[in-house]
Amino acid sequence: MADTNNIAALSFELDSLTLSAITCGNKNQQPVLCLHGYLDNAASFLPLMQEIVQQKTQKSDLLSDKYVIALDWPGHGHSDHRSVGAHYHFFDYVSDLVALFALNNWPAIDIVAHSMGAMVASAFAAAFPEKVKSLTLIDSFGFICAPAEQTTKQLRQGILSRVKSVKPTRTFSEDIAVKARLHVSDLKVDHAKLIVQRSLIEVKDQSGNISAVGEASVLYRWRSDPRLRTVSLYRLSQEQGQQLFSDIKCPLQLIYGDKGMDMVATGLAHFSSCVSHLTTNKLTGGHHVHMEQTEELVHLLSNFFSEIQTSV
Known part of the structure; x- marks a missing residue:
């Protein structure tokens, strides 16, 4: 594993909240924005x-002209939670990106996005094409859509889920948290640990000391906002999703795992005809194939970015 001393923390002060990120590369170079998935x-x-x-250490760096920024979405990782009374509407994430681009005065840049992040990035690229140089989607294609006749049911379920949403008080060890994440995903243990460690916050007792089980294990709770687990009040119709996708004008690349999400095949069936500039790459792996196939991912990104630069 590479030395993480070359990976740095970063934060962005938006008007209403602070977003955290991790970065690598030369900050004076063009950014590549990486957007993660749900939870x-x-x-x-x-x-x-x-x-x-x-x-880069081996002098074979293929992304040496990029500054890679991986963002924590609001309510996730080390980023702030939304304010009291607010919720996590899908299109609000698009608004977050607009504010982030305005803060940094970014030109059109490359975006690499996984799962939910890929859906948000797709909507952003459609609505703000002048801000996206290229879009790489990882194990996600299109949007989660529902028939119009399910609108009332979706609204009811969403409102009721908010009523049931409560702040978690249960504490647990890191091992328990990792096992819980493994139970609901196809993540490998090492990869689950990386995500879980950034998702936890240590619990202190009334004296301000770190709580512990026995003599060694520290207790944690989830850092993520519990409101993230509420049900969306609405879904796009397939026609709305296709209309959005048809307005993505930048070069588009899909990288997906052969054991990834079924929604990729469904998305290709429903949305691929909406775009004429799509490159697809299937790799061996699951939904988090970008964590499993890093060497191949670097090559695919480098080739994709190079082809775009050549065609300009």
């Missing part, structure tokens, strides 16, 4: 960054 965090891109750092 993940920026650490899902740590293996990619470690691969980039390792290749």
